[in-house]
Amino acid sequence: MVRLIPAMRAFARTFYRNPDTADDLVQETLVRALSAIGQFRPGTSMKSWLFTIMRNAFYTKVKIETREAPGATDCVSLQASSDSTQEWSVRGRELARAIQRLPQQQREVxxxxxxxxxSYDEAAAICGCAMGTVKSRLSRARLRLLEELGETSAASSLERDERHTVDPNR
Known part of the structure; x- marks a missing residue:
């Protein structure tokens, strides 16, 4: 479990932008996993098991937060006080914002x-859906990111390539 904490932190950042809140989700996941360690089946993927617990913990938190604290996501105190001026930093922030604007399921995948x-198999197990659904979500997420970042020619090229991959006789 300890070796998987960095991966868990990265996955938690798909749910929460705030690193502290993401770390709280990791901690919650670890607590739940340790209390249910008897349910883990040896020979299966610990990573998939932990990510599934995290995903379920997130959805439980969302239900509670929407019931108890409306408006907390728009709190001004959570926004950065000043923007960086470096070009790479600006582009990185654009990418991060574009990823955050993706629908939750696409962002997860x-x-x-x-x-x-x-792997696609592990992602399907974590998300509780078919592998084809995972591939579709990933494809739609990539296309949407390209469009949001102004890479429309790259998005068109990617769409064209995927159409030819799906139907090679076209």
């Missing part, structure tokens, strides 16, 4: 596969 290197 993008981070699981693209950032954490989880």
């Amino acid at each position: 993008l981070v699981l596969i693209g950032v954490l290197g989880v």
